[in-house]
Amino acid sequence: MGNADLTEQEYLASYNVHAFDVPLTSVDLVIFTVREQALHVLLVRRGAHPAKGQWALPGGFIDIRNDPDLDGTALRKLREKTGVTAPYLEQLQGFGSSTRDPRGWSATFAYFALIGSSHIALQHGAGADAASWHPVGAAGVDLDLAFDHGVILATAVQRLRNKVEYTSLPAHLLAPEFTLSDLQRVYEIVLGRPIDKSAFRKRVKEGDFLEEITGKQRHGSNRPAQLYRIRSGQPTVFFSRTMGA
Amino acid sequence: MGNADLTEQEYLASYNVHAFDVPLTSVDLVIFTVREQALHVLLVRRGAHPAKGQWALPGGFIDIRNDPDLDGTALRKLREKTGVTAPYLEQLQGFGSSTRDPRGWSATFAYFALIGSSHIALQHGAGADAASWHPVGAAGVDLDLAFDHGVILATAVQRLRNKVEYTSLPAHLLAPEFTLSDLQRVYEIVLGRPIDKSAFRKRVKEGDFLEEITGKQRHGSNRPAQLYRIRSGQPTVFFSRTMGA
DNA sequence: CAAATAGTGTCTGTAAGACACTATCAG
DNA sequence: CTGATAGTGTCTTACAGACACTATTTG
Incomplete structure (x- = not known):
């Protein structure tokens, strides 16, 4: 040496x-x-x-x-x-x-x-x-x-x-305020296949990485949608199972 | 430039x-x-x-x-x-x-x-x-x-x-021939907690990354145990869910 | 026989997927 | 009213965990 x-x-x-x-x-x-x-x-x-x-x-x-x-x-x-x-x-x-x-x-x-x-x-x-x-x-x-x-x-x-498949990561691909339907669309785009709405929402809510922007909704020619943002300081959440096969 | x-x-x-x-x-x-x-x-x-x-x-x-x-x-x-x-x-x-x-x-x-x-x-x-x-x-x-x-x-x-928690990776920490009990012990050592035997064996068999060494068993003062090896060319298997909480 | 470990079967709770249902807006 | 999308409830099925059971050896 x-x-x-x-x-x-x-x-x-x-x-x-x-x-x-x-x-x-x-x-x-x-x-x-x-x-x-x-x-x-x-x-x-x-x-x-x-x-x-x-x-x-x-x-x-x-x-x-x-x-x-x-x-x-x-x-x-x-x-x-x-x-x-x-x-x-x-x-x-x-x-x-x-x-x-x-x-x-x-x-x-x-x-x-x-x-x-x-x-x-x-x-x-x-x-x-x-x-x-x-x-x-x-x-x-x-x-x-x-x-x-x-x-x-x-x-x-x-x-x-x-x-x-198993994390909350796609939330970062969206604008800071988004609806659950927006989020689901991003999952579907990245995965290249459809996801069941009910199951998706259950899991996202359970993951608890989003917070409602109280009183704020997006309006269109339909029922208005609740807006959410990523809970501040929340790192990536790992779901207990994979997104619907 | x-x-x-x-x-x-x-x-x-x-x-x-x-x-x-x-x-x-x-x-x-x-x-x-x-x-x-x-x-x-x-x-x-x-x-x-x-x-x-x-x-x-x-x-x-x-x-x-x-x-x-x-x-x-x-x-x-x-x-x-x-x-x-x-x-x-x-x-x-x-x-x-x-x-x-x-x-x-x-x-x-x-x-x-x-x-x-x-x-x-x-x-x-x-x-x-x-x-x-x-x-x-x-x-x-x-x-x-x-x-x-x-x-x-x-x-x-x-x-x-x-x-x-969710892969077959610990199999590589063992000698080339091992029993399912050996494998379970390695999982328990790395995770630092016990695992249910029945659930463990179901998942390992389902993962299908091991092969029986036909006719070979390990003998002791008890029922002999079947020896296994990692199926050749088998990369890491991902289980559909985590090892017992 | 007892002791020890290998290996299996059965029950149950949880949670995801399917899918139908209700809710609320514009026009 | 219709059309559109938001959001919920219910049923079924798959599977992991708990745990008791059987199997096969040595001594």
């Missing part, structure tokens, strides 16, 4: 990251929303090499001078692309190999964000990369994505579909 | 990783087994700076010349420490911040391995680091671990306990 005789101070003073061959390390985001009755993912068209001109997940390198931690990098990227600051964000999975980036061995921490489409003000012009929403089909998007981003997206879609 | 006029070839030829401040990137392993009626985790005593002399999770840097991908790094580390080559291995989560390692901004891909204790031949002597098993209590181990390894271990324990 060669540092046997040093104190920790002496060791650290002599340590130089650049003396080693290290992998490139980045953070990429899979940002989902629901709009126009379909699940969408945010993609950027790359304005610079490598993979110039191809569609890719938003992301980039860790800024070791300013980012306190990985979540900080992810939040910064999210803010840069969407202007949103406090959505649902969780780490998805790491992807790393010698072949996924032509610049060399590279690894990425993929994140997974859900935002309500009303929140979004896409950032244009400033960067060279144009961001836009793309509908997500069975296992991904109808495009060849840069690097291994197709695989990352497919993993994220699978994780989302899986979690939707 | 600055590469607008280059071809991708020209850009890559001019690219130099060392021109940037990059984080240190490593892979750490949380290796679990069950022995002596308790869950244990493998720890190493660090023989080199930093955190010299402290207990830590086994792990290390990515070898970009030889490791094909992150799983490759994890498998290599696992082999170096335990001699085991094909156990259960899954990625846990990434951890990265400016403060977790005194050498600077660092990130790690934490992995999560399960092995049967009969498999293990701990590697001694070769390295400066001594590896040994430590019992795992409610949320971790009775030691101050190096870096943020205490947090990583706690996360891994939580994930294990959670997955045990």
Whole structure:
């Protein structure tokens, strides 16, 4: 090991990251929303090499001078692309190999964000990369994505579909105020199949992660619907069973 | 951006990783087994700076010349420490911040391995680091671990306990041949509470991830027990509901 | 025979799915 | 009134948990 005789101070003073061959390390985001009755993912068209001109997940390198931690990098990227600051964000999975980036061995921490489409003000012009929403089909998007981003997206879609089965997570895909019918529609869109209304409502009420906005209802040419919001400070609720088969 | 006029070839030829401040990137392993009626985790005593002399999770840097991908790094580390080559291995989560390692901004891909204790031949002597098993209590181990390894271990324990509730995962903590009672005992050890025998057996049989070793039984001073093995090629089975409350 | 563990059968409560029912608005 | 969507009640079925029962060995 060669540092046997040093104190920790002496060791650290002599340590130089650049003396080693290290992998490139980045953070990429899979940002989902629901709009126009379909699940969408945010993609950027790359304005610079490598993979110039191809569609890719938003992301980039860790800024070791300013980012306190990985979540900080992810939040910064999210803010840069969407202007949103406090959505649902969780780490998805790491992807790393010698072949996924032509610049060399590279690894990425993929994140997974859900935002309500009303929140979004896409950032244009400033960067060279144009961001836009793309509908997500069975296992991904109808495009060849840069690097291994197709695989990352497919993993994220699978994780989302899986979690939707037994968690309250889809509530984050809606605007802050919504009806139970809105919420059910989002579940159905993400799962791709209908859900029984009665069973759905029983479970949501029992999960107790929503609160009525007392006195507020949405009116239409029918019976008005109670509006709800996510109970503040409430993290994801896990249901005791899966959503109706 | 600055590469607008280059071809991708020209850009890559001019690219130099060392021109940037990059984080240190490593892979750490949380290796679990069950022995002596308790869950244990493998720890190493660090023989080199930093955190010299402290207990830590086994792990290390990515070898970009030889490791094909992150799983490759994890498998290599696992082999170096335990001699085991094909156990259960899954990625846990990434951890990265400016403060977790005194050498600077660092990130790690934490992995999560399960092995049967009969498999293990701990590697001694070769390295400066001594590896040994430590019992795992409610949320971790009775030691101050190096870096943020205490947090990583706690996360891994939580994930294990959670997955045990509804998956066939604990089967990988046993020797290759085992009885249903053995398997139930492992579930009980990891969960820290008893499980009803009848319900347990119904679910395991229904999950259909085991096969009888026909004609083989374990004998004692009682009725002999049928031996089982994990059905080959069978990945983790998800039960439709949690193990007995 | 007793002791010990393996393995099964039966009952019951809970909760999800199916589906029909009622409620409340606009026009 | 009709049409539309919101919201509820009832019945049935599936299944997990409790627990008692039977089975098969050693000594």
